[in-house]
Amino acid sequence: MSNQVSEKVHVLIIGSGPAGYTAAIYAARANMKPLLYQGLQPGGQLTITTEVENYPGYADGVQGPEMMVHFEKQAARMGADIRYGLATKVDFSVRPFKVEIDEEKWIEADSIIISTGASAKWLGLESEQRLNGFGVSACAVCDGFFFRGKEVAIVGAGDTAAEEALYLSKLCTTVHMVVRRDQMRASKVMQDRVLNTPNIKVYWNSVTDEILGANKVDGVRLMNTVTQEKTEIPVSGFFVAIGHEPNSGIFKDFIEMDETGYIQTIPGTTKTNVPGVFAAGDVQDKNYRQAVTAAGSGCMAALDAERYLTANGLA
Numbered sequence: 001m002s003n004q005v006s007e008k009v010h011v012l013i014i015g016s017g018p019a020g021y022t023a024a025i026y027a028a029r030a031n032m033k034p035l036l037y038q039g040l041q042p043g044g045q046l047t048i049t050t051e052v053e054n055y056p057g058y059a060d061g062v063q064g065p066e067m068m069v070h071f072e073k074q075a076a077r078m079g080a081d082i083r084y085g086l087a088t089k090v091d092f093s094v095r096p097f098k099v100e101i102d103e104e105k106w107i108e109a110d111s112i113i114i115s116t117g118a119s120a121k122w123l124g125l126e127s128e129q130r131l132n133g134f135g136v137s138a139c140a141v142c143d144g145f146f147f148r149g150k151e152v153a154i155v156g157a158g159d160t161a162a163e164e165a166l167y168l169s170k171l172c173t174t175v176h177m178v179v180r181r182d183q184m185r186a187s188k189v190m191q192d193r194v195l196n197t198p199n200i201k202v203y204w205n206s207v208t209d210e211i212l213g214a215n216k217v218d219g220v221r222l223m224n225t226v227t228q229e230k231t232e233i234p235v236s237g238f239f240v241a242i243g244h245e246p247n248s249g250i251f252k253d254f255i256e257m258d259e260t261g262y263i264q265t266i267p268g269t270t271k272t273n274v275p276g277v278f279a280a281g282d283v284q285d286k287n288y289r290q291a292v293t294a295a296g297s298g299c300m301a302a303l304d305a306e307r308y309l310t311a312n313g314l315a
């Protein structure tokens with residue numbers, strides 16, 4: 001690995017969801033010549049959804065991947081430098097800050113906007129990892145189609161799990177929904193929809209003991225936590241919908257986070273504990289996590305960065 005610094009920029013944006021691209025649009029329009037690295041999944045989580053109906057401005061709705069192409073094009077049109085590449089290491093103890101890209105080159109930046117988003121959580125079973133892509137999925141909307149006319153299981157009891165169970169119920173013969181407590185966390189309206197859908201069967205107080213199958217999923221073994229009783233159900237697909245975790249690991253030596261890894265920002269701003277480093281979008285938001293709130297905080301981050309650069313004679 002080389003320690004060679006290849007370029008220096010005013011604003012480096014890490015991540016390419018609504019927060020990152022909105023920050024890029026604002027920073028480019030303010031003539032800060034931002035450089036944005038997209039990460040492994042350009043466009044972020046919206047690229048693995050279908051229809052988005054709640055982003056203002058799209059009166060007829062829009063497909064998530066299409067919307068993210070619009071975001072990217074708009075940022076590029078404003079002059080943002082958008083590149084495919086992953087931030088692999090950072091050093092925020094020096095000025096300018098240093099960020100390693102793809103484990104091969106370092107970029108220096110006067111200010112940083114972290115907009116790395118969040119990723120799906122997994123149960124942590126060996127069988128889940130082994131069968132990932134062979135019947136195990138964390139995205140019903142992406143992969144549900146492959147299980148048309150079949151039985152599937154889904155784990156989780158939040159709004160995501162409820163939404164995905166309902167989506168799967170339209171494609172699959174039976175959806176076995178595995179809930180670890182005796183109640184769901186999902187909103188009342190979503191719970192009602194789930195409980196009133198005849199082909200969704202809810203297993204209360206149940207955890208996944210094992211996902212069954214050698215090369216592909218052919219069943220799941222559940223355990224009732226009250227009776228300790230184990231039940232095997234034949235399913236072809238196993239969906240995990242137990243929430244998300246922030247993509248903040250590479251910043252942990254420098255940036256203050258809560259106990260679950262969400263970056264802490266000063267309320268009402270996108271400022272982190274390191275002056276000049278800002279955070280926007282899902283990586284710092286465990287509450288709202290919407291495209292429009294992420295975009296809003298991306299705008300705030302660009303404005304905060306601009307003020308920081310000006311105040312420090314770096315603009």
Ligand code: NDP
Nearest residue numbers: 123156157158159160161163180181185241242243244287
């Ligand atoms: P949540 O954190 O709200 O829910 C996660 C669910 O997974 C909980 O029911 C939790 O159980 C369960 N869970 C967590 N870990 C495990 C585990 N190891 N084994 C089994 N179950 C587990 O995440 P969501 O992704 O559902 O939602 C995130 C946010 O996005 C929420 O604020 C939600 O309201 C919002 N959202 C809104 C939608 C809408 O309005 N249409 C759609 C989707 C999401 P437990 O309850 O026991 O902790």
